[in-house]
Amino acid sequence: MAINWYPGHMVKARREIEENLKLVDIVAMLLDARAPFSCRNTDLEKICRRKKILFVLNKIDLASPEATQRYLARLRNEGEKVAAIDSTSGKGLKEVFQAIKEIYQPQMAEMVRKGRRIRPVRIMAAGVPNIGKSTFINCLVGKKMTQTGAKPGITRGKQWVRVRDDVELLDTPGLMWPKVEAEEQGFKLAILSIVGENAYxxxxxxxxxxxxxxxxxxxxxxxxxxxxxxxxxxxxxxxxxxxxxxxxxxxxxxxxxxxxxxxxxxxxxxxxxxxxxx
Ligand SMILES: Nc1nc2c(ncn2[C@@H]2O[C@H](COP(=O)(O)OP(=O)(O)OP(=O)(O)O)[C@@H](O)[C@H]2O)c(=O)[nH]1
Ligand SMILES: [Mg+2]
Missing domain, CATH: 1.10.1580.10 (Conserved Hypothetical Protein Ylqf; Chain: A; domain 2)
Structure with a gap:
């Protein structure tokens, strides 16, 4: 299936993600629970591996529950950290926070060892279009979105949202175009509205x-x-x-x-x- 590519945009998106990545500890890599493996973007993952990745199967309310369990097990088998959520209702949010805490644990231990103050874990959401990045961010933030405040980043001012006392979120998600490597995958991405209408x-x-x-x-x-x-x-x-x-x-x-x-x-x-x- 023919997919339209926008190389110029891709280069810019990539650079932006790389910059934002420097500011965070963990990337919440969103995948559509209905076809998580088709949503994976190896380029995006490769960049984000510089930090720790939590794979978040989003939209579980639309997916087969048995399949979701199977997909989670498969990712866990590959050695990945995983969580699953319905970002519209918040079902699964507790597990997401739990997973974030577990991933951050070694860094926290290191801060303690060095006698430093434990700072809140910093996370960003990433993923292909329409996967639910904005909805996920709003779900994490909940009513606290009003507490958004500017906090200087390393290179320039970035908007941080204090989600809980121990979790801060970068409010701009990393968006990367889908990487389509097989025809069947292209069909699935079209069904999920991840590739635009003009492309198929x-x-x-x-x-x-x-x-x-x-x-x-x-x-x-x-x-x-x-x-x-x-x-x-x-x-x-x-x-x-x-x-x-x-x-x-x-x-x-x-x-x-x-x-x-x-x-x-x-x-x-x-x-x-x-x-x-x-
Ligand atoms: N049923 C369901 N719908 C969801 C969920 N998360 C997001 N959506 C819907 O999916 C669509 C896309 O969500 P967005 O949050 O805008 O996705 P995005 O990744 O920010 O999209 P872009 O910014 O365009 O890349 C919207 O219609 C959301 O309401 C979910 O967990 N369950
Ligand atoms: Mg968005």
Missing amino acids: NQEEVTLYLLQTLQQKFPDIMTEKLKVSNLDQTAGEILNEIALKRGHLLKAGALDTDKTCMSILQDFRKGKLGRISLD
Whole structure:
């Protein structure tokens, strides 16, 4: 799948992240819980490895709970620190703070050993577009957003938010464009709105989603999309849904563009159920 690249923006984003990284102890690397491995950006991770990374599976309310547990276990097996959260409700926030504390523990011990005052842990959020960085930041901050105050950084003034007595957050998240290395990954990133609409063919992406549902989530096909016959091609299923939804053009032909858009929207809003794609 063809993806549009913006090399100029990427260089700038990268430089900005590198600068901000100097100011923090931990990077909260956000991944979409519905397809965390597809959201990983090896370039971004490579830069952020200079500091400690906490992988945060966000949007767990939209993901299959069993799949989320599986993905967390897989990341833990790879030696990563992990947490999972629904940033819109705050479910999982306690675990995020717990994980941050654990990661910071060795640095704290070092400060104590050197007879220094223990300073609050400094963190920043990072990740690809639309992953929920801003929502996550607001979730961490809660009502305390009003307490935002300027605090000098190393190179220039940066905005810090005191989240708790022992946690400070850099208010600008590190944004990096997705790195698409395989076609299937591109489809998933399109379904999750991580790559923009102009970068993909909506029908191709919808057909991929329908195929996935057909193979892995037949119940969703019949119950949510009301497809009567699963023994059809994805294209035929698309037509059936278009008919059922009354998506017709003036001449009576099927308006499958409209159907594609509505299926993708339903998925994104969680109307098709809690579905994980990785
Ligand atoms: N259901 C659900 N939606 C979420 C969650 N976190 C974020 N969202 C939604 O995801 C969309 C993107 O969230 P943002 O916080 O704007 O994402 P971002 O990473 O800051 O996006 P950019 O700044 O564009 O890179 C918004 O519609 C949020 O409401 C979550 O945990 N659950
Ligand atoms: Mg944002």
